[in-house]
Structure formats: C-alpha cells, structure tokens
Amino acid sequence: MPLRNFARRRLVPRLVFALSMAVLPLALGSSIIYWQTLRSLSAEARLASEEALRLFDLMLGNAEGAARVALSQRGKPCNDSALVLREQVAVVPFVRSVNLTRGDSIYCTSLFGDFTAPLEGASYVEGRLRLMAGNPVTPNVAVLILRQFDGEYGAVATVDGRYLSNTLQLVDQRSDLQLQVGETWMDEEGKVHSGQPDPLPIGHIRLVSERYPYAVIGGFSDGSQWLHIRQEALPLAILLLMLGVVSGVACYWLWGRSATPSLELERALLAGEFVPYLQPLVDARDGRWVGAEVLMRWQHPSEGMVGPDLFIPMAERSGLIVPMTRDLMRQVGEGLAPYGELLGEGFHLGINISAVHCGETGLLDDCLSLQAKFLPYRPSLMLELTERELIAASEVTEQLFGRLDAQGIQLALDDFGTGNSSLAYLHRFKVDALKIDKSFVAMIGVDALSVRILDSIVELCGKLDLMIIAEGVETEEQRRYLVERGVDVLQGYLFGRPMPLEAFVQAMRGRAKEFANGRGRS
Ligand code: C2E
Ligand code: CA
Ligand code: CA
Numbered sequence: 001m002p003l004r005n006f007a008r009r010r011l012v013p014r015l016v017f018a019l020s021m022a023v024l025p026l027a028l029g030s031s032i033i034y035w036q037t038l039r040s041l042s043a044e045a046r047l048a049s050e051e052a053l054r055l056f057d058l059m060l061g062n063a064e065g066a067a068r069v070a071l072s073q074r075g076k077p078c079n080d081s082a083l084v085l086r087e088q089v090a091v092v093p094f095v096r097s098v099n100l101t102r103g104d105s106i107y108c109t110s111l112f113g114d115f116t117a118p119l120e121g122a123s124y125v126e127g128r129l130r131l132m133a134g135n136p137v138t139p140n141v142a143v144l145i146l147r148q149f150d151g152e153y154g155a156v157a158t159v160d161g162r163y164l165s166n167t168l169q170l171v172d173q174r175s176d177l178q179l180q181v182g183e184t185w186m187d188e189e190g191k192v193h194s195g196q197p198d199p200l201p202i203g204h205i206r207l208v209s210e211r212y213p214y215a216v217i218g219g220f221s222d223g224s225q226w227l228h229i230r231q232e233a234l235p236l237a238i239l240l241l242m243l244g245v246v247s248g249v250a251c252y253w254l255w256g257r258s259a260t261p262s263l264e265l266e267r268a269l270l271a272g273e274f275v276p277y278l279q280p281l282v283d284a285r286d287g288r289w290v291g292a293e294v295l296m297r298w299q300h301p302s303e304g305m306v307g308p309d310l311f312i313p314m315a316e317r318s319g320l321i322v323p324m325t326r327d328l329m330r331q332v333g334e335g336l337a338p339y340g341e342l343l344g345e346g347f348h349l350g351i352n353i354s355a356v357h358c359g360e361t362g363l364l365d366d367c368l369s370l371q372a373k374f375l376p377y378r379p380s381l382m383l384e385l386t387e388r389e390l391i392a393a394s395e396v397t398e399q400l401f402g403r404l405d406a407q408g409i410q411l412a413l414d415d416f417g418t419g420n421s422s423l424a425y426l427h428r429f430k431v432d433a434l435k436i437d438k439s440f441v442a443m444i445g446v447d448a449l450s451v452r453i454l455d456s457i458v459e460l461c462g463k464l465d466l467m468i469i470a471e472g473v474e475t476e477e478q479r480r481y482l483v484e485r486g487v488d489v490l491q492g493y494l495f496g497r498p499m500p501l502e503a504f505v506q507a508m509r510g511r512a513k514e515f516a517n518g519r520g521r522s
Contacts (some may be wrong), residue, residue: 014255029240033233037225040232041175042203048172049207049218054169056179056221060129060146060212066092070100074153075397078108085110094159096143101154111137120158121147126213127181132184133192142192144181165190174224176200177218185217191305220230229470262318263309273299274324276307276332277498280507281348281469282490284483289511291348293384293491294332294499312354321354326366333373335501340377342508347379348489350412355389358397367409381429382410384435387419393428405430412469417457434461438472441492444481458485 066088073081078100085098089110098110106117117136124130130145135158142161147154168177168188178197179186185197200219208215229237268274274296282290298306315321329351336343349370357363367381383404391397401411412433413421417440425431436457443450461468470482473492482490496507 018248018252021251024246025247026240026244037228039146045175045203045218046205048175049205049216051171052167052177053207053209053216057209057211059159062092062094063146063159066095066098067155067157070098070155071148071150078114081108082113094163096158096160102152109310129181129213131181142186142190161190176220176222180217181214263313264318265315269324275299276328277502278498279498282495284487284490293350296328316354324356329366329370333370337373339505340374345377349379349383350382353383353385355391358391361400364403382412384412384414386414387416387421401429433467433469435469436470441470441472441478444478
C-alpha cells in the first residue's frame with residue numbers, strides 16, 4: 001500500500017504552499033518598494049529642477065539688470081562708459097562682465113574698456129541668450145550671455161559657468177540636472193555640449209523658464225533606484241524578508257495542523273501514526289497462545305499513545321475507519337508474516353471491524369491480501385463485529401458475508417451480552433464465535449445474577465455450536481471458572497496486555513521455548 005509514499009508526496013504541495021506564502025509578501029512588498037522609489041525619485045527630480053530654474057532666473061535677472069544699466073550708456077564714448085560697466089560687474093552678484101554693442105560688434109567691455117570684437121548676434125536664442133563653452137578670456141570656463149538691445153545699440157552681460165555648474169550640482173546632489181539653451185546644454189561638471197541631451201532614464205523632466213529662453217532638465221541615471229532603495233528602504237526590506245520567513249513557517253505549520261478532528265485523523269493516517277497492538281488469545285485448556293486480537297493505537301506526536309475509545313467513534317462517523325483498518329491490516333501482515341512458522345498454521349487473528357466497513361466489498365479483498373502475505377501458512381482470520389452496533393441486513397452485506405464464509409474467514413460477535421442481538425441475527429450472518437464482554441467476566445465471584453447470564457451465554461453457545469472467547473480475564477479465579485464452564489479461548493491481562501508487534505513476536509518466541517521444554521500451563 002502506498003499510503004506512506006502518499007504522505008511523503010503531500011510534503012511537496014505543503015512545501016510549495018509554504019514557499020509561495022513566504023515569497024508572496026516579499027514579491028508584493030518589493031514591487032511596492034520599487035514603484036514607490038520610482039515615484040519618489042520623480043518627485044525629487046521635479047523639485048530639484050524647479051529649484052534650479054528659480055536660481056537661474058535669479059542669476060539671469062541680475063544679468064538683465066546690469067545690461068539695462070549698461071545700455072543707458074549707449075552712444076557715449078567708451079572711456080566714459082567703462083566705469084559704469086565695471087561698477088556693475090563689481091556690484092551685481094553672478095555677473096562676470098558687461099559689454100556694450102553696436103550692430104554686430106562689441107565696442108566697449110568692462111574688462112578692457114575700448115575693445116572691438118564680433119558679437120555673433122545670430123547665435124543668440126531668440127536674440128537674447130547664448131551658452132558658450134568658453135570665451136577668449138577664459139577659454140575653458142563656460143559662460144551664459146544675456147543680451148539686451150535698443151535699436152542698433154545693445155549690451156551683453158555674462159554669468160560665469162561655474163555658478164551654473166555649482167547650482168546644478170548643489171541643488172540636489174543625487175539627481176542629474178542639465179541646463180539647456182537652444183542647441184547647447186551644460187552638464188553638472190560645467191561641460192557644454194551641442195545637440196539635444198539624451199532623456200534621463202528615471203523621472204525625466206524638462207522645465208522651461210517663463211522669463212528667459214532656456215530649460216532645466218532633471219532626472220536620474222539608470223541604477224540610482226537601487227542606490228536609493230539601499231539608502232532609504234533597507235530596514236523595510238529586512239522587515240519584509242522577516243515577514244516572508246514568518247509567513248512561510250506559519251503556513252507550513254498551519255498546513256500540518258488540521259482544522260477539524262476528521263482532518264486531524266486523516267493527517268495522522270497519512271503520517272502513519274495508527275499502529276497495531278496485539279493481545280494474546282489463549283487456549284483455555286493448555287494456556288497456549290493460539291492467536292491475537294489486533295487493537296488500534298494512535299502514536300500521537302504530542303499526546304503520546306492514545307487509546308481507541310478516544311478516536312474510533314470519530315473515525316467511524318467520518319468513514320475514515322475503513323482506510324484506517326485497511327492500513328492496520330497491512331501493517332499486521334507485513335509485521336507478522338515473516339514469523340508464519342513461529343505462529344503456526346491456523347494462528348488466530350482477531351480484527352475489529354466497524355459496521356460501515358461491512359457495506360464495502362473491499363473488506364473481502366483486504367482480508368484476502370492479509371492472508372496471502374502469510375503464505376504458505378494460513379492464519380485463521382476472525383472479524384470481530386460489536387454487538388452494540390448491529391449491521392443492517394442488505395443484499396451487499398449478505399453477499400459479502402457469504403463470500404467471507406466461503407474463504408474460511410470467521411465472524412465473531414464482540415461484546416456479547418451488552419447489546420440485543422437475536423438468534424435470527426446470529427443465524428443470518430453465520431456467526432462463528434461469541435466474545436463474552438469483559439463486564440460479565442468481571443462479575444465472576446462478585447455478582448450472582450451477572451454470572452447466571454454468563455452461564456446461560458456459554459450454554460447457548462454450546463447448543464448453537466459457537467466458539468466462545470471470554471475477554472477481560474484478570475484473575476486466576478475467573479480463569480478457573482471459565483475453564484470449568486468449557487470456554488474455548490481466553491483473553492485478558494492475566495495472560496498478556498496489548499503490546500507492539502515486535503514485543504508480541506518476542507513473547508511468542510519465549511512461550512514457544514517454554515512449551516518445548518514442557519513448562520507450559522496445562
Ligand atoms: P474490544 O474489541 O472489546 O477490545 C478489548 C478491549 O479490552 C481492549 O481495549 C483491551 O485492551 C481491553 N482489555 C483486554 N484485556 C483486558 C483485561 O483483562 N481487563 C480490562 N479491563 N481490559 C482488557 P482497547 O484496546 O482500549 O480497545 C477498546 C475498544 O476499541 C475495543 O474494544 C474495540 O471496540 C475498539 N477498537 C480497538 N481497535 C479497533 C480497531 O482496529 N477497529 C475498530 N473498529 N475498533 C477498535
Ligand atoms: Ca474486539
Ligand atoms: Ca469486547
């Protein structure tokens with residue numbers, strides 16, 4: 001029977017379930033953290049770009065003011081105007097130079113005074129703003145030039161590129177910011193590039209100034225999301241990991257715990273926790289161990305050994321008693337069959353069967369496969385049906401009992417005297433033996449009325465030619481009384497308590513040796 005294999009197979013879905021319950025919060029939490037990170041990076045890029053835009057507007061506002069003052073000097077000789085230009089450079093923040101222009105030429109500068117150079121007015125975006133990688137004075141330092149004009153005169157004020165790159169860097173140290181003027185743009189290092197910048201992979205934003213023809217581009221490079229997660233979300237990630245582990249372990253444990261008693265029984269069955277105990281059946285004449293009754297025990301992982309009265313009723317109600325009995329028979333077959341010779345031909349095996357099992361034709365197969373395990377020996381199987389739970393006669397049960405009988409499998413009425421079976425019942429189901437309930441045996445020497453009932457049961461069995469087994473024999477007095485009445489087989493603590501299979505085989509071996517030496521009870 002692959003019951004044990006089946007139990008192991010169930011481990012796989014259990015592990016898969018626990019693992020998915022561990023991974024689920026992790027996966028869900030990680031995606032939320034990732035998504036949240038992207039959102040917060042976008043917000044940060046927007047904020048930084050807005051701040052840079054505000055500062056550049058401020059710088060260009062200063063340049064515009066300086067250029068306007070310079071323009072008031074238009075038409076005057078440069079020598080007179082140069083002082084005003086220099087004053088603007090000295091007084092106005094961020095302004096590095098102020099020059100006066102006429103037509104497409106510069107004719108007066110704050111640095112050199114009277115000085116002529118081309119203006120290149122066409123390179124100014126909207127005629128007003130120009131970003132240059134450097135100029136003849138500082139070829140390696142970028143400059144941003146703002147132009148004001150009035151007719152043929154004009155003024156240009158330059159802002160030092162270092163102010164610009166410092167602003168791009170310091171507004172927000174983590175994000176990438178760029179300043180774009182027409183077809184040129186400046187990065188955070190102050191380098192001026194021509195053409196269009198590549199869009200930034202994360203949180204890309206482009207804000208256009210309302211006052212001057214330039215834009216600020218903000219965003220983050222690829223991979224900064226991981227850096228951000230490491231910096232900001234590490235504790236959360238650790239918490240998530242712990243949550244995943246806890247959830248996985250809890251689900252693994254919950255799967256093992258059964259929600260209802262019948263599920264708990266099913267779990268125990270699959271885990272192989274139901275084991276057979278054997279109690280010897282003794283020949284009343286010579287005390288020889290002629291058989292055993294199989295009694296179920298639950299080897300509970302936390303409760304220890306649990307007796308059948310606590311779980312058999314539930315197993316019967318849920319129908320689980322059928323596979324439980326089948327598994328018990330399998331275990332008995334596997335455990336005892338190797339000792340066929342020691343047990344001997346016709347060794348009596350009593351199996352307790354519940355009424356629900358008798359509605360199943362599978363019972364016959366279970367019995368036959370148990371017998372087959374003992375080949376070439378043939379144990380004598382005896383199915384014990386309790387009198388307290390009589391089987392309703394039906395076509396199925398009658399057929400089943402007919403076939404069991406044909407295979408030499410015997411039927412015993414258990415707990416006889418506690419129920420109300422009729423003679424017709426005994427006849428109909430071809431009962432072979434009666435097991436006198438231990439409550440009657442206990443009354444021997446104690447209660448005269450009960451003993452009278454016991455006497456009449458024994459007498460009845462003699463007349464019906466039924467075998468009698470007395471259970472619950474605990475004292476020598478009880479044994480003697482039953483032997484005197486001609487009871488065939490005895491069972492009780494006086495001879496042996498229910499014991500595990502291995503202990504039973506060992507005890508059986510000891511008994512066999514005793515008999516071989518002629519010391520057995522006669
Ligand atoms: P039962 O079939 O009447 O089994 C005899 C019960 O009497 C056993 O109790 C046995 O341990 C106990 N017993 C044996 N000798 C003595 C004695 O000298 N003194 C006393 N006081 N008790 C003795 P156990 O093992 O606790 O089983 C209780 C009942 O549970 C059984 O009564 C039977 O009805 C049921 N049961 C046990 N195993 C199975 C099973 O595999 N299938 C089914 N359907 N029922 C089972
Ligand atoms: Ca029994
Ligand atoms: Ca009984």
